[in-house]
Amino acid sequence: MNADCIVIMGSNMAEAHPVGFQWVMEAKARGAEVIHVDPRFTRTSALADLHVPLRAGTDVAFLGGVIKYILDNDLDFREYVTAYTNASFLVDERYVDTEDLDGLFSGYDPETGSYDRSSWQYEGVDAEGADGVRAKEQSSSYEAGAGGAPLEGVGEGVASDPTLEHPRCVFQILRRHFARYTPEVVSTICGVPVDRFLRVCRAWTENSGRERTTALVYSVGWTQHTTGPQNVRAGSIIQLLLGNIGRPGGGVYALRGHANIQGSTDIPTLFNLLPGYLPMPDTSHENLAAYLENIRGKDQKGFWYNADAYTVSLLKEYWGEKATPENDFCFDYLPRINGDHATYRTVMDMVEGRVFGYFLLGQNPAVGSAHGHLQRMAMANLDWVVVRDLAMIESATFWKDSPEIETGEIVPEKCRTEVFFFPAASHVEKSGTFTQTQRMVQWRDQAVEPRGDQRSELWFFHRLGVLLRERLAGSTDERDRPLLDLAWDYAMEGDEPSAEDVLRRINGIDLRTGKPVNGYPELRADGTTSSGCWLYSGVFADGVNQAARRRSHLEQEAYDLEWGWTWPLNRRVLYNRASADPEGRPWSERKALVWWDAEKGEWTGHDVPDFERAKPPDYRPPAGAVGPEALRGDDPFIMQADGKAWLFAPSGLVDGPLPTHYEPHESPVRNLLYGQQGSPARKVYGRPDNPSNPAPPEPNLDVFPFVFTASRLTEHHTAGGMSRQVPYLAELQPALFVEVSPELATERGLAHLGWAHVVTSRGAVDARVVVTDRMTPLRLPDRVLHQVWMPYHFGQSGVVRGDVVNDLIGVVVDPNVFIQESKVLTCDVQPGRRPRGRALLEYLEGYRRRAGVTEETGTRIATAGRLDPPAHTERT
Amino acid sequence: MGVGDWVRSWPVYRQLTGTDRLGRGAAARSRRSAELTPRTASADRVVGSVCPFCAVGCAQKVYVKDERVIQIEGNPDSPISRGRLCPKGSASKQLVTGPQRQEHVLYRAPYASEWQRLDLDTAMDMVAERVLDARRRGWQDRDEQGRTLRRTMGLAGLGGATLDNEENHLVKKLFTALGAVQIENQARI
Amino acid sequence: MNRREEPRSDTGAADTRARVFSRRGDDGGSERPVVPRAEFRSYYDRPVLKPPVWEWKIPAYLFTGGLSAGSAMLGAGADLTGRPGLRRAARVGALGSLVASMYLLVADLGRPERFLHMLRVAKPSSPMSVGTWILVAYGPGAALAGAAELVPPRLRATRPGRLLRWAARPAGLSAAAFAPGVASYTAVLLSHTAVPAWHEAHRQLPFVFTGSASASGGGFGMVFAPVAQAGPARRLGVVGATAELVASRLVDRRLGYAGQAYTTGRAHRLRRLSEYLTLAGAVGAASIARRSRVGAAASGLALLAGSALQRFGVFEAGVESTKDPRYVVVPQRERLEQTGRGSRQA
Amino acid sequence: MTRENSFYGPLEDPAADAGHLDHPERVGFFTDTSVCIGCKACEVACKEWNLVPEDGFNLLGMSFDNTGMLGADSWRHVAFIEQPRRLGGQDAGVAGLPTGPSRIEETTEVVSAALRETERGGGELGTESVDLGFPSFELPGAGNGAEARTDFRWLMASDVCKHCTHAGCLDVCPTGALFRTEFGTVVVQEDICNGCGYCVSGCPYGVIDRREGDGRAWKCTLCYDRLRDGLEPACAKACPTDSIQFGPLAELRERAQERLEQLHADGVSEARLYGESPDDGVGGHGAVFLLLDEPEVYGLPPDPVVPTRDAGAMWRSAAVAASAFVVAALSAFLGRARP
DSSP, rough: OOSSEEESSSOOOOOTTTTTTTHHHHHHHHOOOEEEOOOOOOOOEEEEEEEEOOTTTHHHHHHHHHHHHHTTTTSOOOHHHHHHHHGGGGOOOTOTTTTTTOOTTTTTEEEEEEETTGSBBBTTOOOOOOOOOHHHHHTTGGGGGGGGOOOOOOOOOOOTTTSSSSBBBBHHHHHHHTTTTOOOHHHHHHHHHHHHHHHHHHHHHHSSSSSSOOOEEEHHHSSSSHHHHHHHHHHHHHHHTTOSSSSSSSSEEOOOTTTTHHHHHHOOOOOOEEEEGEEOTTTOSSSSSHHHHHHHHOOSSSGGHHHOOOOOOOOHHHGGGGGTTGGGGGGGSSSSBSOOHHHHHHHHHHHHTOOEEEEEESSSSHHHHHSSHHHHHHHHHHSSEEESSBBOOOGSSHHHHHHHHHHHHOOGHHHHEEEEEEEEETTTTSOOEETTTTTTEEEEEOSSSOTTTOHHHHHHHHHHHHHHHHTTTTTOOOOGGGHHHHOOOOOEEETOOOHHHHHHHHHHETTTEEEEEESSGGGTSSSSOSSSSSGTTTTTTGSSGGGGGGGGGSSSSSTTBBBBTTTTTTSSTTTTGGGHHHHTSSSSTOOOEEEEEETTTEEEEOOOOOOOOOOTTTOOOOTTTOOOOOOTOOOOTTTSSSSSSSSSOOOSSSSSSSOOOOOOOSSSSSSOOOOOOOOOTTTEEEEESSOOOOOOOOOOOOOSOEEEEEEEOOOOTSSSSTTOOHHHHHSSSSSSSEEEEEHHHHHHHOOOOOOOEEEOOOOOOEEEEEEEETTTTTTTTTTOOOEEEEEOOOOOOSSSOOOOGGOOOOOOOTTOOOOOOOEEEEEEEEOOOOOOHHHHHHHHHHHHHHOOOOTTTTOOOOOOOOSSSOOSSSSO | OOHHHHHSSSHHHHHHHHTTTTTTSSGGOOOOHOOOOOOOGGGGGGEEEEEESTTTTTTEEEEEEETTTEEEEEEOOOOOTTTTOHHHHHHHHHHHHHBBBOOOOEETTTTTTOOOOOOOHHHHHHHHHHHHHHHHHHHHEEESSSSSEEEEEEEEEEOOOOOSSHHHHHHHHHHHTTTHHHEEGGGOO | OOOOOOOOOOOOOOOOHHHHHOOSSSSSSSOOOOOOOGGGGTTTTTOOSOOOOOTTTTHHHHHHHHHHHHHHHHHHHHHTTHHHHHHHHHHHHHHHHHHHHHHHHHHHSGGGGGGGGGGGGOOOOOOHHHHHHHHHHHHHHHHHHHHHHHHHHHGGSSHHHHHHHHHHHHHHHHHHHHHHHHHHHHHHHHHHSSSSSHHHHTHHHHHHHHHHHHHHHHHHHHHSSGGGHHHHHEEEEEEEHHHHHHHHHHHHHGGGGGGGGHHSSSHHHHHHHHHHHHHHHHHHHGGGGGGGHHHHHHHHHHHHHHHHHHHHHHHHHHHHHOOHHHHHHHHHHHHHHHHTTOOOOO | OOGGSSSSSSOOOOOTEEEOOOOOOOEEEEEEEOOOOOOOOOHHHHHHHTTOOOOOOOOBBBTTBSSSSTTTTTTTEEEEEEEOOTTTTOSSSSSTTTOOOOOOHHHHHHHHHHHTSTTTTTTTTTTTTTOOOOOOOOOOOTOOOOSSOOOOOEEEEEEOOOOSSHHHHHHOOSSOOEEEOOOEEEEEEETOOOOOHHHHHTTTOOOOEEEETTSSEOOOOOSSSTTTTOOHHHHHHOOSSSSSEEEHHHHHHHHHHHHHHHHHHOOOOEEEEESSTTTSSSOOOSSEEEESSSSSGGTTTTOOOOOGGGGHHHHHHHHHHHHHHHHHHHHHSSSSSSO
């Protein structure tokens, strides 16, 4: 860690990522200031220099305040901002900001709850994919995971004002947009005293610039909100204004929670993505050409322009020799999406009886997904479930010991679901790669053979594919062609495909030589290369499994380039061209990372340059250039359509080009800044089985008066399948508890270690009370606000057990990536245990009645301006 | 062992004749202690691996003896973790060798109140049948405007964040070839 | 060792903690000593020390060991002074309580089958090791002398029977030679621990224990020997009881903070009862025991019971002093402050 | 070989004192609690390596500590201490919020009252399951709002066997099961221990205990087996933030001193070392700690002394008592003539 200051927000790094935290401690020992912004005082706070408790779900307000502080005091790294961001670009005349629309941007349609984004574009640039409804239904923003969002007509450059004075330039728009976010407003919204907020601003800005850098760390404390991506955007804007991107000790670190959660988005098991963040084709994509035209701009800059090569190579990996230029490389074999097919939608479809079978692969939604009750009811309405896991988990036993058995909502004798439990092989019983949180792909060697029926997913899905193909052999049904033509010919080790061969094929093969390609620049769109994921091209460079490299860090330079392999092309710091000034010189000696070596005529440095190695800083593209060729020598953001980092996002996000403070879906507080209460584009699922607690301007807020948030403990792992069953971990945190402040304990009569239950309109869960000074109430203008916290690891099986905290949480998701708002909701807390059996159902009904909850509650999402906003329920 | 050896191995004798008169150190050491070595020293092989819990990606060394995992600990060579592990990573051995690990396929028939054992091959055949059936029932060729869908909405999947990249690749590839689009994972949660 | 002041009783009005403790006076048994808060801090009031794992068997052994030693002394004296009745009772008593002691010691081990491991080393730093070797020296004599008394009449004439009777006197004398060690080492056994109530009593405890051994030995003789021959037993009982009572009171008074372990709770009740019985036994020994068999038996039993309760009381005080961190922290903190090594900060 | 300081006071080379010739350097731990994140990796890594059983699944309510104490089944124990006071150099973010008084005293009392009810008064923590039930009683002084709390800190510290220079457990062990290794550490030999339990009472730190069902005494071995192969103990190896450091003791003492000075310079004036001085009651620890409050706050004795220090006085007293015993017996027979 080379940072001079580390801001940890929306993350409990010391608890959730303890081994990663060693680098924070090392930076701290070298003098870096560590700041932790979090609703509760955690083990991370205990080691920080400053802890800032804030109201859950007010991160954008806090960060917006920091942005305003930077702009008001001219503390931005102006040379960096001017050269490397889109600060100087002019935005379309039709763009209207939230300042003028009471919290909405131009283009909003209250009937669909979505934006027509054409007015957010740069001046003179065509809008692409501006259809907000489609984008909102298909989680299109996820596609920007590697390449930026597409833009048309930017190859020649965008109208700009390098002086940043033009009223429609991004910089000035930014100023206006955040004008309201004064320290006093931040303090009122977030519950943070002004002086403490200003201390954060000072630390952040004083530790940024030419000589110093600040790192920003977040995790799901930022993402599990209806404004999740905007939280990240707000953090990124600060880091860009301060010049903390692409530089040593800078950056925005997303700490991810599962061994291969990064990999499972890169090579996705997600409905709207193909590998490498290529979008899943939808109904508007008649053929490959239409698809490609849609996913990239006609003359855009950067490497995303080569998406045709990536797509064709993927199709060649999927269908091998059957994929030819004549048949559009089997593009037509791909199923099409036309809406929301994400996990929560799918679960609701299960409840409706529209889904028949379900594979659960190392995942335990009965405990680990929001609205556990809905999850279990969905599974109880399936024909069959296949559960593959290391140990018996709640999702495999819902038919006999779920909480619904007690309430009578599931009766074993009436539940028709067939359940197959397949024991899975563990990480030491198979070889393969995990991609860790900083995109490093690391190979695991198999240590031992699995026992009994334990098998890897590799075995399972390969075998399943073989069986399916056998059954369909000879079929003339056109719909079976994709299966029968599938390239299912991996090298085998015994009865299991060789993971190394699969990785080789993911890397990509030059089909003319049969050798692995060395990187994605070698991929071609003519069908002469194949690649399962273009981003991973290079992991098998020179025919060597680069992910399996394990040269000791003691024998390597600072960036340890010979340990594992990082996408893209083993580049450890993304966009590290930005660590040098436009002329190619490091901004400062202290913060040197890569630079232009004029003598050798190439980029060099401590890291692999994330830039074309031989392109000089003064390179200017010839007229008419597109793709990588169109990138200037000082365009560090090589995946972006304009080569610049985006302070203002003209496309890519469906809920606004700039982050705006909206209250959470369930909030006890009226939005102080705008008439628009919550995110106007959030996706709500208004159904009787997914009720919401009321939020302003709805009445009866006092029924659920407290703010609830949940997260992990060091000692457990997510839904507990890998920790509640392990005695050495279970004994360390043996029971579900709820943390309350001394003040709330007094107010509700809660005794330390006694029982209490937490209630929402979805459910009630029992927990032991932990009264602690670590929880503090917050001061809002008209009252004192209490927050409660629970760990969410418990379920009804395992060595230690407890109620399922996710039963409290409803389903409402952000419109960009469809992640649920599980980090903040409202609740009530009462002493004693909850009612059980049918009495529980009546108890919850009573709460809903008192709060006036109907399926329409919380679904009137447009609250700005209009008096009678439409409800977005499933009936309407 | 002769009487002489027996006497010489008697710690009191060693106390009287050796350097440890008080019997608190060398004289009191047992034969077992004298021959003690760490069990990792007897491993048949040491295998490089990566911790399966969070996404920091700490490197592990897996010690194997007689085809059993006898120890898992951090690999000091890793530039990410430098050999360190958190409590979960440290519990990896219990995770993979503990009695909670299931070894057999289990099947719950419709309306049944108990599990039953099932042969792996039989179970795979049953699943294959059910996949084709669900696929058929949920099949959609075109939308109401006649545009290609070419998909099935009859089956879904959840999982991947704990699987390997190679596995995810096959999962996505097979689902896609089946026309199944509803495959999701923890990254959405 | 520094003489410490008695702990100040708490008069601080703001001490909620002390108030809370005093509430739990249900059985009066686990009240906590009262300490001003400013002087005492702890980790959730959790013990600093591990309470002894020994159960009733160890205090029982302390009694039977003492009884055996006292009896062995009486047996040897009676042998030399020609009191066959007293000799017989005392020797059998010494043997019987020795056997009981062996059983208690072995049964209290976590791994009884490994009791011979006690003979692996001879550690001067371990009172238990020293005691083991003392018992090794003492045991054969006491066993032989006792066995000689138990030879059935029909075997007395046999060669082994004659040999045994011949060996009885040297055996009994040998036992008597080691008996003082047996009677006193157990005090060191307890004192040589981190248990505050035992450790702090290391000057007084040997006298309590040898006194108690004498009293019990005397008491045993009074119960089982003819009144006419039991004079030495009565005198030993009286002398032992007196020593025990005096030493016991010194324990109460001289220990400073740790003394509270003896003067409160169950330990206090046991030892108070012990004192009454011992006193009564001693008075009886000096009066009615000389005249009546019943009186002798009653007085002897009182001395025996008093001795046993004393051992249990002392044991209990030690256990209590480990359960409460105050016994560890308060004196140590005082010591630090007196020597200027305390680093307490505001 | 017996020297005057074999039992007490500074002792340069305990391994040599215990008869080890040509022995390796004395090794130990330095536990720097100022960087401990309370993750308990040390507890788990220790159990995994040493095959130590779990010790019960009970919520203790001692902040995040559900282990409670070192014991036969817990050779590392992470203590969690919540305090309404300021940590040097830290702003906990409490000041200025609408808080009432701290409730730490009261919640602590709830726990300690429940602990007192257990069989060993809480001493079974770390060895056995301890069910505190669901204690609840009125919390005195709660919520009067008179004094708002303005500061807070959360201390965490991983405790372990001290591997004393003069080890009470070792000195009293009658079988030689406990012995001083060539590394200067103190280890129970599981093939020798017969479970007499004397060491449990001999330890002034409450570290060692007898395991139920097994009958033998267990504690940290400083991974004796690993040391013999040049490996680092499991806990120190796992520790994510290097709060637990392993190495030659002399080096660690120096490092501890440097760290102390650095912290003092950084304004953490409450930092102090524990067990580093060879002049203390146990001749100094093999496991040195840097603490941020008094030892007793972490459940450690503030000034422990090895019981062996007073062995001479004890035996002298016993000798006098034994003599008195002889005199009493003699007088019983000599006091009056035979009737």
